[in-house]
Amino acid sequence: MTDIEAPGSAGTQLPPGDREFTVRQRTQTQLVLRRFVRHRAAMISLFVFVLILLWAFIGPHFWHYSYQKYTEDNSKPPSLKHPFGTDSSGYDGYAQVMRGTQTSLKIAIMIALGSTFLGAIWGAVAGFYRGIVDAVMMRIADLVLTLPLFAIALVISSRTGGSWYWIAIVIAGLTWAYVARVVRSSVLSLREKEFIEAARALGASDARIIFRHLLPNALGPIIVNATILVATGILTETALSFLGFGVQPPDTSLGLLVSQAQTAVDTRPWLFYIPGAFIIAIALTINFIGDGLRDAFDPRQQRVRQ
Amino acid sequence: MLAYTVRRILVSIPVLIISTFVVFLVVINSGDPVANFATSRQPAPSKAAVAAFARHIHANQPVMERYWNWITGVLHGDFGPSVQANLNIGHDLFTRFKVTFTLVAAAMILALIMAVVFGVFSAIRQYSAADYTITFFGFLFLAMPVFWFAVLLKQAGIWFNQKTGSQFLGTIGEKSPYLEVDTTWNEFTDHVGHLILPTITLALVSFASWTRYTRASMLEVLNSDYVRLARAKGLRRGRVMTRHALRTALIPLATVTALDIAIILGGAVITETIFQWHGMGEMLVQAATTLDVYRTMAWLLLSAVVVIGFNLIADLLYAVLDPRIRYD
Numbered sequence: 001m002t003d004i005e006a007p008g009s010a011g012t013q014l015p016p017g018d019r020e021f022t023v024r025q026r027t028q029t030q031l032v033l034r035r036f037v038r039h040r041a042a043m044i045s046l047f048v049f050v051l052i053l054l055w056a057f058i059g060p061h062f063w064h065y066s067y068q069k070y071t072e073d074n075s076k077p078p079s080l081k082h083p084f085g086t087d088s089s090g091y092d093g094y095a096q097v098m099r100g101t102q103t104s105l106k107i108a109i110m111i112a113l114g115s116t117f118l119g120a121i122w123g124a125v126a127g128f129y130r131g132i133v134d135a136v137m138m139r140i141a142d143l144v145l146t147l148p149l150f151a152i153a154l155v156i157s158s159r160t161g162g163s164w165y166w167i168a169i170v171i172a173g174l175t176w177a178y179v180a181r182v183v184r185s186s187v188l189s190l191r192e193k194e195f196i197e198a199a200r201a202l203g204a205s206d207a208r209i210i211f212r213h214l215l216p217n218a219l220g221p222i223i224v225n226a227t228i229l230v231a232t233g234i235l236t237e238t239a240l241s242f243l244g245f246g247v248q249p250p251d252t253s254l255g256l257l258v259s260q261a262q263t264a265v266d267t268r269p270w271l272f273y274i275p276g277a278f279i280i281a282i283a284l285t286i287n288f289i290g291d292g293l294r295d296a297f298d299p300r301q302q303r304v305r306q
Numbered sequence: 307m308l309a310y311t312v313r314r315i316l317v318s319i320p321v322l323i324i325s326t327f328v329v330f331l332v333v334i335n336s337g338d339p340v341a342n343f344a345t346s347r348q349p350a351p352s353k354a355a356v357a358a359f360a361r362h363i364h365a366n367q368p369v370m371e372r373y374w375n376w377i378t379g380v381l382h383g384d385f386g387p388s389v390q391a392n393l394n395i396g397h398d399l400f401t402r403f404k405v406t407f408t409l410v411a412a413a414m415i416l417a418l419i420m421a422v423v424f425g426v427f428s429a430i431r432q433y434s435a436a437d438y439t440i441t442f443f444g445f446l447f448l449a450m451p452v453f454w455f456a457v458l459l460k461q462a463g464i465w466f467n468q469k470t471g472s473q474f475l476g477t478i479g480e481k482s483p484y485l486e487v488d489t490t491w492n493e494f495t496d497h498v499g500h501l502i503l504p505t506i507t508l509a510l511v512s513f514a515s516w517t518r519y520t521r522a523s524m525l526e527v528l529n530s531d532y533v534r535l536a537r538a539k540g541l542r543r544g545r546v547m548t549r550h551a552l553r554t555a556l557i558p559l560a561t562v563t564a565l566d567i568a569i570i571l572g573g574a575v576i577t578e579t580i581f582q583w584h585g586m587g588e589m590l591v592q593a594a595t596t597l598d599v600y601r602t603m604a605w606l607l608l609s610a611v612v613v614i615g616f617n618l619i620a621d622l623l624y625a626v627l628d629p630r631i632r633y634d
Contacts, residue, residue, distance in 0.1 A: 146325050148609050150572030155594050155602055156336050235451055239576055242453045243591060255451070262457045262580075276454040283449035 032220075035296035042292020045285035052282060056101040065092035067099035068250050078270050085270040087260070093270060096252055101278050103253040104234050104241075107168045108282075111233035114172035116226040119179025124210050124218070126180065127187030138184065144177040153236060157245045164253075167246050171236050179225050186218040220297030227290035231283045238279055254279050311622065318614045323377070329606050330373050337597040339389050340365050363387050363599065376603065386600030398589065399604045405480050406585035410574055412501055413508035418563060420513050425520025426552065429528060440517065447514035452573050456507040456580040463503050476500030480583045504581045511573035512566050519562055524555040557627045564620030568613050 026034070037043060065071060071082070071092050078085045084093030126137040149171070156170045190196065191214065199209050215222070238255030240246035247253035254275045261271035340360045344351060351359070360366050364375065364387065376386050385395035428440045463475040476482065476499045527533060528551055536546045571586075578587030586605060593601035625631045 143321075143325055143328065146321065146610065146613060147329065148568045148571055148606070148613065150569075150575060151590055151606060151609060152329070152332070154575070154590065155333060155606075231449070238451055239453055242451075243576065243579055245594065255453070258451070258454055258457070265457060265461045272457070276451065279451050279454065280446070280449050283451075284445060287445060287449055 032296045036292050039292035039295060041288045042295075045288035045292070048281065049285040049289065052101065052278070052285075053105060056098055056105055059098045060095065060102070063095055063098065065095040067091065067095040067252060069095075077268075084274050085268065087268065087271055088264075093274065096257060097254075097275055097278060100252045100254045100257045100275055101282075103164055103247055103251060104237055104255070104279070105282065107164050107171075107237045107247075107253070108230045108233035110165065110168035111172045111175065111237075112226045112229040114168060115176040115229055116179050116222060118172070119176035119225075120183045120215060120218075120222050121210075122176065123180035123183030123185075124187050124214050127184040128191055128206065128210050128214060130188075134184075138180075141177040141180045144174060145181075147174060149174045150236065150239065153240060154243065154245050157240055164247060164251070167237055167240065168233075171233060175229060175232065179222070179229075182221050182225055183215075183218055186221055187214050190214055190217050220293075224290055224294045224297060227286060227293055231286040231290070234279065234282055234286075307622075307625065310625075311618070314618050314621070318618070322610060322614060325610055326377065326603070326607055327373055329610075330376070330603060331369070333599055333602050333606075334369070334372070339363060339597040339599065342597050343389070363389055376600065380607065385604045388601050389596050389598045393601075395601050395604045398601070399586075399608060402584065402586045402589050403608065405583060406574055406578065406587065408480075408497075408501065409504055409508060409577070409583070409585065410570055412505040413574075414512075414563065414570065416505055417509035417511075417513040417516060418559075420509065421516035421520050421559070422556065425517045426524050426547075426555070428517070428521045429524035429555075430547070432525060441521075444514045444517050447510055448518075450510070452507060452511055452576050453580060455510060456504075456577055459503050459507055460580060474499045475502060477503060478582045480581075480585065500581075504577050504583065507580075508570065508573050508577045511570060512563075515566075516559065516562065520555065520559055523558050524551065527551045527555045557624065560623045560627060561620045564616040564623065567616040568609070571609050571612070 060067070065082075069092075070089065071086060074086060074088055076082055076086045078093070082092050082094060084097050086092055087096070122137060122141065126134040126141075152174055153167075153170050157167055196209060196213055199213050204212070234254075237246055238253060238258070241253045241255030242259040244259070247256050249256070257275035258272060258279075261268065261275070265272045340356065340363075343359050344356045364372050367375070379386055383396055385399065388395050388398075424440050424444075428437045431437050460477045463477045466475055467473060467477075473482075474495075476496070480497070480500050481493075482496050482500075533546060533551050536550045537543070541550075574585070575587035575590055577583075578585045579591060582588075586608075589601065590605045592598070593605060
């Protein structure tokens with residue numbers, strides 16, 4: 001993204017006469033990236049998160065136990081052979097946590113992508129057309145916002161058989177309205193800007209204005225929201241799976257692993273603490289990344305350090 | 307203000323009707339209790355029994371008629387038939403509401419007190435070690451799954467009881483099934499003992515974000531001109547903090563608190579399940595597993611009314627606390 005010459009970030013380029021006063025011309029993307037890279041907590045979090053991601057998705061191919069194969073060891077504490085121990089039926093904890101992290105991350109990322117995709121288009125269309133279209137679309141979004149996320153997700157998922165994409169669709173179907181509201185408010189102010197006027201004067205279609213001019217310029221809040229949705233997604237999915245309404249065995253998720261270990265906190269603590277620590281690590285790193293992105297996209301909100 | 311309140315209540319009626327209708331459609335289409343009845347019982351019920359069951363739970367009625375019968379029934383205090391024989395949903399809901407209300411109220415009060423204390427302290431000592439510690443724990447609790455913490459707390463309670471040889475911290479249920487000496491005082495301590503751990507669990511759901519909020523809002527006020535003026539004209543620091551800064555800083559918190567009620571209700575479902583309370587959480591979980599349409603709807607209707615009510619309270623509180631805002 002950084003290699004592209006002068007992406008459509010209109011309004012940031014200085015007229016040639018002012019060139020001598022600036023150090024070096026930077027695009028909007030470069031500015032955001034520079035600010036993000038300087039955010040230490042966010043960069044460390046990004047590193048840790050990418051490590052967890054790679055470990056969960058590539059790791060299982062290199063590990064000699066499968067998450068659904070019994071081993072000959074029962075209830076063994078962590079050792080070199082089983083870094084995360086084994087449970088009472090002989091499943092290898094390392095393989096199980098790897099698979100659980102993979103499922104939970106897969107669902108959380110699907111939730112973030114799905115709800116961002118729908119919410120961004122919904123909010124942009126509503127904000128662009130205003131009037132009756134806006135009123136109807138935003139009332140629908142408001143309606144979705146009044147539904148209690150966890151309760152409705154629980155009621156629906158109890159009947160969808162626990163496949164991971166259904167859980168993702170249900171939760172995304174309840175969270176997109178937040179994104180729609182955020183995007184709509186950005187679009188409402190963007191659509192009054194001169195570059196939109198210019199695009200319209202050049203004969204751009206409504207769809208072109210929405211997708212080429214409005215949405216790319218509202219990218220900041222959209223990306224920040226998508227990041228936070230990953231954290232919301234993983235906490236909601238694991239809670240559902242914990243109560244038995246989410247991912248079902250033989251597949252596993254971090255929430256299901258904690259649920260299966262809740263009676264063994266004293267006797268086999270590794271089964272309880274390790275999946276819990278992974279949920280915390282993922283949600284924590286995501287929150288820090290979101291914080292870093294927010295500061296990078298909107299430096300005005302950042303407080304001056306003393 | 308009164309006119310505004312009345313108008314808001316009137317506006318929320320159609321919202322409630324449309325929202326419950328949408329939810330009703332979702333709930334009746336996401337499971338087939340009749341098929342469940344026909345296949346899950348041993349011995350398999352006769353065709354006539356299945357048909358009678360379908361009639362009993364109104365499964366054979368057209369959707370619109372079914373919704374209309376339900377919503378008019380609710381207005382008369384009849385919440386519809388349950389899939390469980392001899393279960394009065396209205397009575398069930400009322401009993402469980404009292405149980406859950408205690409928990410939610412206690413947790414909200416605890417979370418608010420902690421959020422104000424830690425948030426204000428964090429803001430006054432900005433960038434001190436204490437501020438960083440509070441911020442760190444704030445982030446940690448924000449990322450911590452409620453169910454995980456609840457299980458941990460339950461274990462801690464059991465450990466505490468074993469160490470002290472008492473039964474003070476209840477970890478199962480909202481009260482002991484029987485008491486040895488049944489006096490009012492014993493009953494009271496028993497209730498309190500059972501309330502402590504679930505309250506801490508549920509308070510945690512919102513404590514972290516409310517603390518962050520208080521801190522941000524307090525910092526904004528502390529950097530404002532009128533606080534500087536109050537200090538400059540010689541008022542003592544404590545007085546400026548409590549009388550001038552804190553009062554203004556708490557205004558947005560009132561709104562946030564009220565708006566977070568839906569999240570707290572969701573957290574209560576998890577908390578009650580882990581501590582095995584017989585509250586609304588158990589009701590929702592049971593209703594969802596047994597595909598009980600009207601029991602689910604009763605839960606969702608009550609939560610919708612609570613959420614809409616709290617939204618209204620949030621808006622009214624805002625006007626009461628901030629004289630710059632007037633509704634007319």
